[in-house]
Amino acid sequence: MGKFEYAPAPESRAVVSLRESxxxxxxxxxxxxxxxxxxxxxxxxxxxxxxxxxxxxxxDVDRAVIAARKAYEHTWALxxxxxxxxxxxxxxxxxxxxxxxxxxxxxxxxxxxxRESRDVDIPLVAAHFFYxxxxxDKLEHAGFGPAPRPLGVVGQVIPWNFPLLMxxxxxxxALACGNTVVLKPAETTPLTALAFAEICQQADVPxxxxxxxxxxxxxxxxxxxxxxxxxxxxxxxxEVGKEIARACAHSRQKLTLELGGKAANIVFEDAPxxxxxxxxxxxxxxxxxxxxxxxxxxxxxxxxxxxxxxxxRRRLETLRLGDPLDKNTxxxxxxxxxxxxKIRELSQVGEAEGAQRWSAPCDLxxxxxxxxxxxxxxxxxxxxxxxxxIFGPVLSVLTFRxxxxxxxKANNTPYGLSxxxxxxxxxxxxxxxxxxxxGVVWANTFNKFDPTSPFGGYKExxxxxxxxxxxxxxxxxx
Amino acid sequence: xxxLADTPTWSDASLRGFLHGxxxxxxxxxxxxxxxxxxxxxxxxxxxxxxxxxxxxxxxTTLEGQDTPGKVRALCAKAKRPDPADPxxxxxxxxxxxxxxxxxAATELNGSGVHVASVATAFPSGRAGxxxxxxxxxxxxxAGADEVDMVIDRGAFxxxxxxQVFDEITAVKQASDGAHLKVILETGELVTLDNVRRASxxxxxxxxxxxxxxxxxxxxxxxxxxxxxMLEAVRDFRDAHGRQVGVKAAGGIRTAKDAxxxxxxxxxxxxxxxxxxxxxxxxxxxxxxxxxxxxTKLATGRYSGPDYFTLD
Numbered sequence: 001m002g003k004f005e006y007a008p009a010p011e012s013r014a015v016v017s018l019r020e021s022x023x024x025x026x027x028x029x030x031x032x033x034x035x036x037x038x039x040x041x042x043x044x045x046x047x048x049x050x051x052x053x054x055x056x057x058x059x060d061v062d063r064a065v066i067a068a069r070k071a072y073e074h075t076w077a078l079x080x081x082x083x084x085x086x087x088x089x090x091x092x093x094x095x096x097x098x099x100x101x102x103x104x105x106x107x108x109x110x111x112x113x114x115r116e117s118r119d120v121d122i123p124l125v126a127a128h129f130f131y132x133x134x135x136x137d138k139l140e141h142a143g144f145g146p147a148p149r150p151l152g153v154v155g156q157v158i159p160w161n162f163p164l165l166m167x168x169x170x171x172x173x174a175l176a177c178g179n180t181v182v183l184k185p186a187e188t189t190p191l192t193a194l195a196f197a198e199i200c201q202q203a204d205v206p207x208x209x210x211x212x213x214x215x216x217x218x219x220x221x222x223x224x225x226x227x228x229x230x231x232x233x234x235x236x237x238x239e240v241g242k243e244i245a246r247a248c249a250h251s252r253q254k255l256t257l258e259l260g261g262k263a264a265n266i267v268f269e270d271a272p273x274x275x276x277x278x279x280x281x282x283x284x285x286x287x288x289x290x291x292x293x294x295x296x297x298x299x300x301x302x303x304x305x306x307x308x309x310x311x312x313r314r315r316l317e318t319l320r321l322g323d324p325l326d327k328n329t330x331x332x333x334x335x336x337x338x339x340x341x342k343i344r345e346l347s348q349v350g351e352a353e354g355a356q357r358w359s360a361p362c363d364l365x366x367x368x369x370x371x372x373x374x375x376x377x378x379x380x381x382x383x384x385x386x387x388x389x390i391f392g393p394v395l396s397v398l399t400f401r402x403x404x405x406x407x408x409k410a411n412n413t414p415y416g417l418s419x420x421x422x423x424x425x426x427x428x429x430x431x432x433x434x435x436x437x438x439g440v441v442w443a444n445t446f447n448k449f450d451p452t453s454p455f456g457g458y459k460e461x462x463x464x465x466x467x468x469x470x471x472x473x474x475x476x477x478x
Numbered sequence: 479x480x481x482l483a484d485t486p487t488w489s490d491a492s493l494r495g496f497l498h499g500x501x502x503x504x505x506x507x508x509x510x511x512x513x514x515x516x517x518x519x520x521x522x523x524x525x526x527x528x529x530x531x532x533x534x535x536x537x538x539t540t541l542e543g544q545d546t547p548g549k550v551r552a553l554c555a556k557a558k559r560p561d562p563a564d565p566x567x568x569x570x571x572x573x574x575x576x577x578x579x580x581x582x583a584a585t586e587l588n589g590s591g592v593h594v595a596s597v598a599t600a601f602p603s604g605r606a607g608x609x610x611x612x613x614x615x616x617x618x619x620x621a622g623a624d625e626v627d628m629v630i631d632r633g634a635f636x637x638x639x640x641x642q643v644f645d646e647i648t649a650v651k652q653a654s655d656g657a658h659l660k661v662i663l664e665t666g667e668l669v670t671l672d673n674v675r676r677a678s679x680x681x682x683x684x685x686x687x688x689x690x691x692x693x694x695x696x697x698x699x700x701x702x703x704x705x706x707x708m709l710e711a712v713r714d715f716r717d718a719h720g721r722q723v724g725v726k727a728a729g730g731i732r733t734a735k736d737a738x739x740x741x742x743x744x745x746x747x748x749x750x751x752x753x754x755x756x757x758x759x760x761x762x763x764x765x766x767x768x769x770x771x772x773x774t775k776l777a778t779g780r781y782s783g784p785d786y787f788t789l790d
Contacts, residue, residue, distance in 0.1 A: 003527070003753050004531070004750060006518065007521045007522040007523045272502045274501070274508070275504040275507030327518075445507065
């Protein structure tokens, strides 16, 4: 026992009222599925069943697309931008009003620490709706022609790592541009999307403008291959992204993909070391490493390797792993048993390939899915843990000697979503940034998001941009 | 780093080389880290421990032109028994006064275990000749101060005369004749966090027992980011030199909530070795009553009005 042990400080669950079961949100109402299939969503921290959720079949997807088409043709696309903006502003304000409830719900269903859902996810959700609400009546000034048209009905499939935030990234620009949407949340984290459906009702969003169909891979397949869909937007694994790209290749559908990453976080010898260590921690242990742009490859200049590693280990020993709803928790639960198995498997491969594994000493809860913050040293470019996305709290450490070598190693990956540079030298930041093949390059920070800033990948990290003015392009007929 | 730091003789150039070779501080990152730690939620048993710890770390301070022996006596009584209604309340660490009142404090606190701290070296500006500063220190120590809070020459530091700052600290250390030396950096005048880190190292290399944020006479006084950087410095200095140096945050810390934030900062930056009045102090006056009020609230479940706590 240390001198100063923080007593449990759990955020109350009382703000959340869960229903026993949820229908599909189609045409502005919750409706049962046609074939009656359902699945359970659990809390990954305790394996407690939270609610039963309807599994949408092809007939349900069809209903949703029809509702969206109707809303598109009769209401939403005809509405002036100023009117659409009002709905988006209203959604943003309701998200803020219900922020605590949404944060608790997100942490319950996803396993992420309440500190993150409260301070990062939900504020960014509201910020995205506010931001794109502002664009809705200014589209002719966005640089896509005098009167850019929406695309129509958009099918969107989102991942489980930032459930409500990814929904906001997808829905806010789509609606601002005049499209209607059918969105499928991930099967392990459907609850905040369903709460969002309630928010749409609360905001009087016209029926059919937003439709939420819950389900797993089959539901997603039915959605993205539906002939009534004009555009598909997907965030998730590269493997599924490729499958969707193949499916869409046979149709007129437009497609944007935001996929995996294996980002390099590059620390130079003149870096502000203490802040760089914070950036490394935030880069890979934020959201348990379930972040497509996570800084999962740490590239340290050899001359400061010992110093940085010592500081990093010391810092990791202070990370607090446990109950996601405790306000002092830094690292929460792994989202699912399947993801935990994948993280374990790749970590074992790392050891088998000869890298040295070190985990922060911490007690893992008995129930639920947990993995300690882990660092692999002695990693080379040839190791699988340096090449494959682990999507967990596992950092691979490599070294470099010169800026040119750092660029070479950073770019030597099939991915290209993000990168980080740590140095006090401004000119080196610019030199590096112009050579790194990554959609986002952070300088002396990491994992910072803002609705005004475009986000997206190079190479197998996908195509299309989300956020900012650039994010409008994916939802306009340009 | 350590090989150079052990060099017996310094010059402006070698000190500059060393201090400017320390890793930089990214201000945005340091502020973000301090803000994150400030969001820690300290409840129930943890709060109980932390409130008592904070009380025991206070340097109860009065540094006003209107100070009198009577005022200092009252403060000393409060220092020894902060809450007359509850004898389980810990004593504060020290009473901090101007040199001419150190004797009054020493008499009052004799045998109590509460230390007598005196500011010196032409506090708060430090704008006097070295002789005057040293005489100030000797006077305070002779009057019974066992802790000396000196100020560095910020003008010398900002114009790169590091050797002068170093030598003054060494001379004061010598003149303070074994009294515990706290070196005030006056971070509000150093402005940048890079300067805070460099001044911290300079003071520690010159023999400071404690490094202290501020005089309390300049705004901003203690802030969480500044204290974070100083805690990193004492942590790194001990790693490099094996000597532990304390940190004192002074000025502008008025509420129990603030005090708890500083303790979290200590706990998660320098580590629990520093969670002790020997290694961490809070320079404050009105803070004590808020800590006492929170302490009573925790024990009884009710808030008492300010009239139930003594004013001095």
